Amino acid sequence: MAIPLKYNLRNLAVRKVSTGMTVLVVGLVVAVFLFVLALWQGVERTLSVTASTRNVLAMRVGAQAEMQSVVTRDQSEMIQALPGIERNSRGEPMASPELLILINLLRADGKTTNVLVRGLAPVGLEMRPVRMTEGRMFNAGTNEVVVSRNLGHRFASMKIGDAIKTGAYRWVVVGYFDAAGSAYESEIWTDVKDLQAQSKRPILSSVFVRTPDSASAQRFIQTIAGDQRLKLEGKTEKKYYEEQMVTGAPLKVLAILVGVFTAVGAAFGAMNTMYAQVSARTREIGTLRAIGFTKGAVLSSFLLEGALLCLIGGVLGTLVAFVAFNLILTRPTGTMNFRTFSEVLFNFRLTPPLVAAGMVFSLGMGLFGGFFPAWRAARLKIVTALREV
Amino acid sequence: MKFFHLVWRNVFRKKLRTILTTGSIVLVLVLIVVLVSLLQAMEADPSGGKGSNRLVVQHATGLGNFLTLSQRQRIEQIPGIAALTPEVWFGGVYKDDRPENFFGQLSCDPEIFFKVFDDATIDPKIEKTFRENRNSFVAGQKLAEKFQWKPGQHIILKGTYIPITLDLVYAGSYRAGDESSIFFSNEVLNQSKWAGANKFTGIYYLKVGNREDIPRVVTAIDKMFENSDAPTKTMTEKQFQLQFMEMMGNVKGLIRIISLVILFAVTLIVANTVAMSARERVTEIAVMRTLGYRRSHILSFILSESVVMALLGGVLGVLLAKYFFIPGMVKGMETSPMAPFLLNFKVTIPTLAAAFGVSVGVGVLAGFVPAIRSSQVRIVDGLRQVV
Numbered sequence: 004m005a006i007p008l009k010y011n012l013r014n015l016a017v018r019k020v021s022t023g024m025t026v027l028v029v030g031l032v033v034a035v036f037l038f039v040l041a042l043w044q045g046v047e048r049t050l051s052v053t054a055s056t057r058n059v060l061a062m063r064v065g066a067q068a069e070m071q072s073v074v075t076r077d078q079s080e081m082i083q084a085l086p087g088i089e090r091n092s093r094g095e096p097m098a099s100p101e102l103l104i105l106i107n108l109l110r111a112d113g114k115t116t117n118v119l120v121r122g123l124a125p126v127g128l129e130m131r132p133v134r135m136t137e138g139r140m141f142n143a144g145t146n147e148v149v150v151s152r153n154l155g156h157r158f159a160s161m162k163i164g165d166a167i168k169t170g171a172y173r174w175v176v177v178g179y180f181d182a183a184g185s186a187y188e189s190e191i192w193t194d195v196k197d198l199q200a201q202s203k204r205p206i207l208s209s210v211f212v213r214t215p216d217s218a219s220a221q222r223f224i225q226t227i228a229g230d231q232r233l234k235l236e237g238k239t240e241k242k243y244y245e246e247q248m249v250t251g252a253p254l255k256v257l258a259i260l261v262g263v264f265t266a267v268g269a270a271f272g273a274m275n276t277m278y279a280q281v282s283a284r285t286r287e288i289g290t291l292r293a294i295g296f297t298k299g300a301v302l303s304s305f306l307l308e309g310a311l312l313c314l315i316g317g318v319l320g321t322l323v324a325f326v327a328f329n330l331i332l333t334r335p336t337g338t339m340n341f342r343t344f345s346e347v348l349f350n351f352r353l354t355p356p357l358v359a360a361g362m363v364f365s366l367g368m369g370l371f372g373g374f375f376p377a378w379r380a381a382r383l384k385i386v387t388a389l390r391e392v
Numbered sequence: 393m394k395f396f397h398l399v400w401r402n403v404f405r406k407k408l409r410t411i412l413t414t415g416s417i418v419l420v421l422v423l424i425v426v427l428v429s430l431l432q433a434m435e436a437d438p439s440g441g442k443g444s445n446r447l448v449v450q451h452a453t454g455l456g457n458f459l460t461l462s463q464r465q466r467i468e469q470i471p472g473i474a475a476l477t478p479e480v481w482f483g484g485v486y487k488d489d490r491p492e493n494f495f496g497q498l499s500c501d502p503e504i505f506f507k508v509f510d511d512a513t514i515d516p517k518i519e520k521t522f523r524e525n526r527n528s529f530v531a532g533q534k535l536a537e538k539f540q541w542k543p544g545q546h547i548i549l550k551g552t553y554i555p556i557t558l559d560l561v562y563a564g565s566y567r568a569g570d571e572s573s574i575f576f577s578n579e580v581l582n583q584s585k586w587a588g589a590n591k592f593t594g595i596y597y598l599k600v601g602n603r604e605d606i607p608r609v610v611t612a613i614d615k616m617f618e619n620s621d622a623p624t625k626t627m628t629e630k631q632f633q634l635q636f637m638e639m640m641g642n643v644k645g646l647i648r649i650i651s652l653v654i655l656f657a658v659t660l661i662v663a664n665t666v667a668m669s670a671r672e673r674v675t676e677i678a679v680m681r682t683l684g685y686r687r688s689h690i691l692s693f694i695l696s697e698s699v700v701m702a703l704l705g706g707v708l709g710v711l712l713a714k715y716f717f718i719p720g721m722v723k724g725m726e727t728s729p730m731a732p733f734l735l736n737f738k739v740t741i742p743t744l745a746a747a748f749g750v751s752v753g754v755g756v757l758a759g760f761v762p763a764i765r766s767s768q769v770r771i772v773d774g775l776r777q778v779v
Contacts, residue, residue, distance in 0.1 A: 024664040070456060279672075338639075
């Protein structure tokens, strides 16, 4: 028969200070762990949320980012004439020749950072999950741009109606768009021909193509590779953004590093608490054994108590993280995307798998921290334990 | 000091408990040393202040745009400039596309480069090879060690935004604060099929003879090209590096918050241990009081126990961080995406000293409350209490 759970709960409750401190330690450790993981998840989500396997990006062979690629107008026209491109309601091929340039702008916090300016063809707007939330879409031929609301707040002069000036570039912001939290929300969008004219670059960076499904996307990629005149290569939108996830990789390493060290440290703390409990309750343990509870029952009871102690901490830490992400850290934060050399904005993301990871993490600390003290408790000799003061 | 023996014995009264507490201090300190050193590797001025009379000229709209090579002559005419070299960031792929094989690849004018980058030391023979053989390159010593390049060895760099493939020959290494990049001759690019050959450069890297001239030179350059096709932005080397740091976003703040929270957590762990051990000794403390020890004695005993434990953790933590964990971790991460950050990763004495100081602080903070509480217990209550 097992020792009732109530025994453990009351024991935890009766030594408030010690329990409270251990719970707090575990809670803090779990919160820090979730904090770093949520950052990493945020980056991964931004780079994967709308990326589709049926959209293909044609770029120069070897280019790792659109900005590094050069596609001539001839090449772009050849791509648009290839078979296998989906057509929109007006019967036009869904292929958008695009130009990207990288500019350095002043953020609202007084620091500067690199931003991508994307020039798109009208059909490029249809191919992306974009809707205007405020203001209106840019008109071609007027040097108007649209940005995401997040970008509007992050930069010094990017609110609707503001003029963006850098070098010889002059743009006017006319609207905020929403792109489902994807990496597009870190870009400034304008008409491709306007951008070509302003940047004095009569070239393109990439051609963005929609195909009917992912199988035909793969065929389209092979068609590009097989065309000797083109000297371009195709990638699905999904793969292109997956390759950018190296940006989040250091965060993952950081999470593991911080996680392992703090978890072992906190488990040591929990172990101390549990050892102190075992020695304080030696007589009790002797009594429990004397009235018939087995060694196994004592072992599992103390193990359970250690696990409970840390799980409460885990819940507390998750709550802290939840409150912090939803009330305090609601503004997106940014980091450098190593591939595009520009800033990518993202939000902290506390996903259900992360919450589960936090719980498993705290449970692990509890089991590790509780095992040795429980083992000691189980092996106490009944006679000597009862004789203890 | 005469009570030190008593404190020491009390610290080791429960050996396992002390080992565990010290262990958690050690782990946290190691982590803090790693995090702080990472921050320093990312933000510190690698030249250690020696680059204060160097300037970088980039395109006004950012590094994504090229300057023109025709600007070189005009800039060189500005009085006060001691040496100037155009540089192009090549950004090619070495071996494969994995982040651990990423390093800085810059072209320069081999005749002038080490006159500008004058805090680097290089064997004159290697520099001679570098100047005379067009396809040779020099590398920071740490980077060269990482890839085990031997003089005469060829490396292939597949271009990303410059669509050419380079075949370079390793000449030798240089030593400097930043050893994470390689340098090769501009002529490699100028004689290639690259569309920008003999036309464009990424930046100009220059040295001003006299530090007082810097503001004048900066204004002169930027004014000169203000209304041209390639307007410039001139800044000191430090400002130039700072812009990368700023782009990394809130990493600095993030690491600082993490460090503070885990320090607080470890303080709680130590405080809990000290409080547990003090609570178990209430009767004993009361007996000591009856023997004539004062409240202040008890206070300082408990506080000293906490500090001694923290000191032990501090010494062990700093030593283990420096000689065990960090070398191990750097080795273990050689093939991880963190690898490019680790080349400039150094654990400095001030960092270790600071970590040690922090551990003392943890000991004092953690011991304070339990020490006061123990010293406040009335003798009668203490004697009456059954533990």
